[in-house]
Each structure stands twice: as C-alpha cells, then as structure tokens.
Amino acid sequence: MSLIDVKNVYKIYNEDMDCEVRALNGVTMTINEGEFVAIVGASGSGKSTLMNVLGCLDVPTYGDYFLQGEDITELTDKELSRVRNKQIGFIFQGFNLISELTAFENVELPLIYRGNRTAERTRLAREALDRVGLTDRINHYPAEMSGGQQQRVAIARAIAPKPPIIMADEPTGNLDSKTSADVMQLLRSLHESGSTVILITHDPAIAATADRTVRLLDGKIVEDSANREYEAVL
C-alpha cells in the first residue's frame, strides 16, 4: 500500500462560469513511504494547489485522496486537523511563524495541539531545534532572526511531532543561495533518516536534490521521472 494515493483529483474554481479555473485537472499519482519527491512546474501550473491538497490544507473539488489508506475527502474538519497534526509537517515559503511567539513557543505549538505534556513538549521541541542548529536561538522572536533562521524554526516546528511526511512549499523561495543549501541539506538529511519528503520548487537545481521529479503543466502531470543525477550516483 502506498503512503499517498491520489486519483483523478480536480480543483476547480468558479466552476461552470466563464472564469472557471482548473488548478488541478485530473491528477493521479502515488508516493511511497520514504520517497523524496520534487514537484516542479511554472507558476500557475497548479503545483502549490497540489501541495495544499496533499497537505490537507485544502480539499479537492473532485477525486480521491488516500493517505495511508484513509480517504481524506471523507474526513471531517476535526479529523483533518488531526491528520495535519500527526501525519504531516508542513514548511511554507513564507515561514508562517507566529510573530508574537518565540522560536521555542512556535515549535512547541503543534505539540500543544497534539496534547503532549509539558516535559514531553520541551524535550521534543528542543530536540527539533537542536536538529536544525538553533539551540542558541530558542528564546528569540521571529523578527530577531534572519530569513534562514526563521525557515529553520519553521522546519523544527514541522519535524518536532515527528510526522512521517514532510511537505515543503518552495522552502528556499525567500532565501539566498547559501542558506538555501543549508535548508536543502536539512531536508535531505530528514529524508535519509526515513521521512517521506515532498517538495515544491521551480528551481531545477533544487529539484535535482530529490530522488523523483513530478512536473505539472496546466494542472496536469506531464512528467514523472526518477532523477538522472540520482541514478548516476547509484
């Protein structure tokens, strides 16, 4: 059984109107556990929409989405929250940290929603912040940190509850090349330690870091291939 199984998914805005937009126009794909997938495409190709559907941040208009065999489209709002909390760690292009909370508090937040006790929360949050190399920044507010550091806090927040799937939507879009490399290094290492990592990018060099590339155009998958570089390494 595959981890993610998407069948004939459509996301249609303003359906049956003149201005109808098909952001996803019949997408079918599967992702297995432990994969490192890059979803690429021009802007407007529907890659972000696909990512939002995969991350349970949005629901498809039509189609089926099975996550670990569970039909996501059948779930209630409450059950979706639980899936987002337990199964998926989401990393945004714009970091999406809560500016009034410190790095530690931001990382702790999903653990609070999960219902972890204080000691457990502190341990997991510290562990995650150590992993991204921000041990000495835990009491800083987002505004007191560089973009790269903020993104690392966001990564720590995503990985703190130890979800099986990490999803990153243009994680390096707002970062310079040096910090981009750091962030990619981190994602790569997460993949190596067993997580399934799904990544959106428009940068071929970043996409090349992944094992598999899925290319979208006008809401459809036009290419799905294992990376040559990766094969070459093998």
Place this chain on the structure above:
Amino acid sequence: MNLRQSFRIAFKSIGAKKGRSFLTMLGIIIGVAAVIILVSLVQGYRDNMMAYWAKQGQNIINIYYSTWYQSKNITQDLYDYCLQLDEYIDGVTPSASLWGMNVKYGTKTLMDGQVFLGSDQYSICTNMKLASGRDLSYIDVKNANRVCILGDYARENLFNYANPIGKRILINGEPFTVVGVYKALYPIEEGKEESVWMHQYYDGQIVIPYTAKRLLQPSMEITAFTVKAKDKDSTTKAISYLGNWFSTRITPENGYYDVSSANTYIESSNEETRMLQIVLGGIAGIALMVGGIGIMNIMLVTVSERTREIGIRKAIGAERRAIVSQFLIESSVLSFLGGLIGIAVGALGTVVLGKVIFDLTLYPSMVIGAGAAGISVFIGIIFGAYPAVRASGLQPVEALRAE
C-alpha cells in the same frame, strides 16, 4: 487539547500582544469608568440633597404675613384654626427668633444665642428630636412659663457634660428652667468644615414658649409660621385652606400674606438633578459606546492578521474548537479585566471627584457599574471571538491567504 491548554495558549497570546491587549482594555476601562463616575456623582449629589431635605422635614408649609397697620395678634387664632385642620396637619408653630440674646448659665455665656419662639408643636414642625427631658407643653405656652429647650450646641457650651435638666439659665437676665435637650440635627463631621457652622446654626437654638416673648421683647410681632402637614396631598390641601383663612383676614388693601411649601422647590430641584442625571448618563453612555466601537475597531482591524494566525494554527493541526476557545478565552479575559479595572477606576474617581467637587463622601453606583461592565464585556467577547468563529471554519489555505 483540553481547557487548560486553551487557557495557556490564550494567556500566552494576551501577553505576546501587549499593545493590542492594552488598547482593547482601555476602551472598556474608559467607558465603564466614565459611566460610573458621571452617574454616581449626580446620584450622590441628589441623594445628599434629598437627605438634607429629609433632615429639614418634608411637607412643611411656610407662612409669612404682614399688615400695613398694627393689627391684632393672630397667632392664637391661627393655632386654633390649625387644630381644626388636624386631618391634614400635624402641628403649627411660630417661626420667629430673637437674635443677640445674652444667654448665661453660671459663669458660662453662649455668644449669639438664638432664641426661638415655639408652640408646643415646635419639635414636630422643625423635625427636632428630644435627647432627654420633655417637650414644651400646651400649658407652658398658655401660661407663658419660663421654660426652655436647648439645642445640642447650646447645651454643650453652657453645660458641657453636666445634666442641664432642671437647671436655670438666664436669657437677657430673665431666668428660664431647662426642661428638655434636643439631639444634634447636624453633628460635627470629621473633616467637614461646613458641618461646624451647620451645627452652630441649627443646634445653637434655645426654644421658649412663644408667649414668653413678652418677657424679652414684648414689642416684637410674630409674622411667620411653620406648619407641618401629614403628607404631600395634605400639604396641598392645607395650603389652600390656610390661604382661604388668610384671605378673609388680609386683603391687598391692608397687607400681604404668603402660604407656600418647600415641596414644590424640592420637586423642581429633584427634577433638575434627574434631568442632569439623564443628560450626564447619556454622555456617559456615549463614552461607553465610543469605547465599545474602539474595541470593535481594534478587533476588526486585526481580523486579517488574526485570520492568518488562525490559518497557521489550523495548518499545524489545531482543531476548530481549540481555536474558538482560545479566542473566546482571550477576549473574555481581556474584557473582564478591562471591566474590573474600569469599575475600580470609576469607584476611585467617584470618591475622589465627589470629595473635590462637592465635598461629599459619595459611593459609586455599583448597579450602573455592573451594567456598563456587562455591556462592554459583551461587546469585547463578541468582537474578539468573531474572527475566530469566522476564520476557523475556512480551509487553512484560505485563512493563510488573508493579507
């Protein structure tokens, strides 16, 4: 996600957004405090006036007359007529005093002793209460007995702590026996300067039977009377009866008379303060409304910011219930805190301003305060929770899109 964690998150959020939290509370604080202060000040002032009138006695009819020619003394006639009106009237007494009397007991002298001429119903008409001894009697008046009743201030000055009953004092050299002592109508209140002269004036009196004036000032004519009516309606009736009675005796050709009651004055001044209360209450209400709008404004201005925050929270796995309860707790705590501080500020303001402006010890109107606090807390909670209720139902991606 349990309630304790909702509280933890809400308090963290309040602490993290100090500026907005303070502004939200400020609207409530100002609104509530303004309502309490304005309403309490007027209420307190009014209560104080009512208390003054209550002390003076209500349903009092004042009678003045004068004639161009020397006429027969009407005091006894009026007294007898009032007895016939006993259905409406509790008592009647001359309202006349002899000033600058030299009052002595042994070596002690009461400077500026004010000697009042009273009937046996003097105490009823002036609302004075006996502390000890007896009242003037009908016989005292009839026989012009040399007896007197001392006010508290007069007693204090002439006798200090000694018992004055049965002692003889000299008024302008004429001996009078003290038969009774009044309770103080205006005791001296600590730190209240006006209470000192109120005490000297109202409690400095010495009352003698009005017939005894012939011993002290025989030429003096009694031209003013005080009548105590039973109630409001009786006051009106008694005024008309007394007016008729006078009209048969005094015409514009030979004199002038006036029969009137302070009731009308009390009512009009009561009406005035009631109007003042309504107007100031209205102003305070506007202040509360402005405060409420301020709260709404702050809450609504931050909706998009908060919507984003809700999107983030949902994206990392917050359930709708957790978000709504966080926002509800957050706005309730802020609003309640604001309401409480507002009540405290209002209470303090009432006491301080009451002292400074009116020199009165006023008590804040807690019913009004609770009402005002209730309204602003309601507004605070509704508008604080509004973004949460609206945005928590969105898909996270839609909430995140809010800029």
